[in-house]
Amino acid sequence: MNTRFPFADWFRNSSPYINAHRGRTFVILIEGDALSSSRRAQLIQDLALLHTLGVRLVVVFGVRPQVKDALDAAGIEAERHKGRWVVTREILGHLEQQVATLRLRLEASLSLGLPNTPLHGVELTAISGNLVMAKPLGVRDGIDFLHGGEVRRVRSEAIQGLLSQQAIVVLPPLGFSSTGEVFDLDAAEVAEHAAIALAADKLILLGEGEGLLGDDGELLRQLNPDEAAALAPPREDDSELSRHLAAACGAARHGVGRTHLLSWRDRDALLGELFTRDGIGTMITRQGYEQLRKARLEDVGGLLALLGPLEQRGILVARSRERLEHEIDDYVVLARDGMIIGCAALHVSRDAQMGELACVAVHDDYRRGQRGEQLLTDIELRARRAGLTRLYALTTHTVHWFIEHGFVSAVLEDLPPMRREAYNSARKSKVLLKTL
Template sequence: MNKRFPFVDWFRNSSPYINAHRGRTFVILIEGEAMAEGRGEQLIQDLALLHTLGVRLVVVYGIRPQVRQALRDDGITPYRHEGRWVADDTIMARVERIAAEQRLWLEARLSVGLPNTPLHGVELTAVSGNLVMAKPLGVREGIDYDRSGEVRRVRATAIQGLLDQGSLVVLPPLGFSSTGEVFDLDAAEVAQQAAVALGADKLILLGEAAGLHDASGQLQRQLTPAEATPLMERAAPGSELARHLGAACGAARHGVARTHLLSWLDHDALLGELFTRDGVGTMITQHRYEQLRAAELADVGGLLELLEPLERRGMLVARSRERLEHEIDDYVLIDRDGMVIGCAALHCFGDAEMGELACVAVHGDYRGGARGELLLAEVERRARRLGLTALFALTTHTAHWFFEHGFQLASVADLPPMKREAYNQARKSKVLIKAL
């Protein structure tokens, strides 16, 4: 770590993401609470930075707290059902006014180019318009929702054209009908439908909660829609959690690769999620970004980088690039967003019906998460499939881990003949065997 300029190290580590995000389309929802609590300025500066890095941005904004305050000020109590208010003409007058005011504020802030600000010299063109078509919710369970609506269609071609011109597209939580009516929409639904229609690379939902946490309070960094759906169903109708999880699961099931749940209360959340490997929030995705898979020749560089610190400390026998390339089919690995963070190998001795569990390694930053057990289970599965009856391992440092996972202390004489002849007496490795 660069102690004088830690930013330099962070910048180097973020460079793969800067390159990966360039030219990508992100749909970002900023809930109205962020603006109401004065967090809009920081978010706009981050949006400007993303724009300068070549990210194609569609920004959806919410206005719920502002409308609630306006209704309270005017002594109006809206009728609510299943988390949505019935938007009659009185309520819609406030919705339309506040949506327009918020859009103008956003566009004005995106135009600031004063010296000594992050927006200095940045040419940002923010464009809005009748880009979301809507239809009324209609009568449901005997309730006429009047001008509360849902998204009918997002004009994706028009938005793509604006993005191609270098514009930042701003979408209010409003929709328009073919008959000229304006409908109140859920901002999270607008963001979801825009992300799906555009084939966005990411949907980012900025709310109050800093992602999802399990019963012990640990951040759940990644969930599939199937895992997130029960949480959504238990959430209160109309709550931020229900709306965001509904949008995230819907987007994932319709092709949006990654949806991120972040908190606008954290000034660093947006950039921290996008430009660090582990991120700061929860991601909903159909495809896990940490996966166990067979190693390929293209992984040799990553394997060398993972193994080198352990080889230097004498915990593993050094392996050359040529040896890894020759034995690559023996390896399984854990890939975390393109980085090899764990590996193990199964070397077969078919004549003895035994296999060697070798080169078990997990990156220092990712230990303690049962990844070693995951690798062991996969090697055992492979060994059984090949008809092997036992696994053996040689270790100088981690015998107790093997004992905890069913291995028994053995002797050199118990090894297959070829391995027995190649045993390095100088290392004095312990011999451990597990019956399958």
């Protein structure tokens, strides 16, 4: 049925993400090109919207184009080595000036109350400070980088305190030493270290490109760090993509759940990535230590160990080893250091364009971290690829969880004929349905 207001359906579909992001910590890198473009006002508005929706924001900004313009105007040509400037005292002066100017403009923009926008009247508090400690790069390959530095540590407790006061924390690409020196830092490195130190839920890197492209030129939607690193250009080429990929892979390997590569040139990229099912750019998620993948026959023992306690408590229907082995291709699992800590299954009904979401389970010790949501997202993706238009689920204990994730109450007659005939009336399972 057509709607008079298409945005209403979008808003309904985005509500699970609004709920999921509330109270989460996002570190967002905005490169200097974006802040000197006409897109700055829109980006500020999007940041304000995220803040009003309860997202805890840390904004890192870059100044490379601004500093280059200032050096060109002063007739200064900076020496470069492996993508980094050799920062003399003169260059540091220009760098400090550009950082201060852009930081003040950014904080001023966040303090305007956003007039003439849908967020007029919203009061935002933006705070910066000596929140990133640095150390000198020193002499490398015979080159003294002088005031060029790298992150020593991020003052995570201080930042957490500011975030708890509903402030937006702004981090420039500068760091401070314990001896009072100032060092030039790579903004992407600052964002990576901040995300790791804060155990951020997301690291979002806004650059020129829309993400990582495959050999066929198509955008790659989801990769693990090893897959992404294998496709990355050499770090020495100093490209923005190289720096962003290094930061994204490093953060993912150190526990940041999801990292995103997006283009600031796309006005819908930030909100589209966060509040739609398929997203806009490239997402890099952790792998190895904890991995979401298709189940294999050798996982059956782990599945039995995971499902056994839930079956004993009557939460799940008992499944034999033989049944699991027969249906193993229907399952996806979350494996953590060799242990199966979560699973879900998609059983496709041959007599209808719908599938059953079954056996959603997460180990008691790993209930935190939105692992159930990860499993659901993967099953939905597999269902859409199979051409299914709806998912259904039967449950006795977790009705509210399914409703919170877009399912609605249904009746037995809504099930495919074969599944309806196999319904166990003794369990009195609730029937739930979701349109994909």
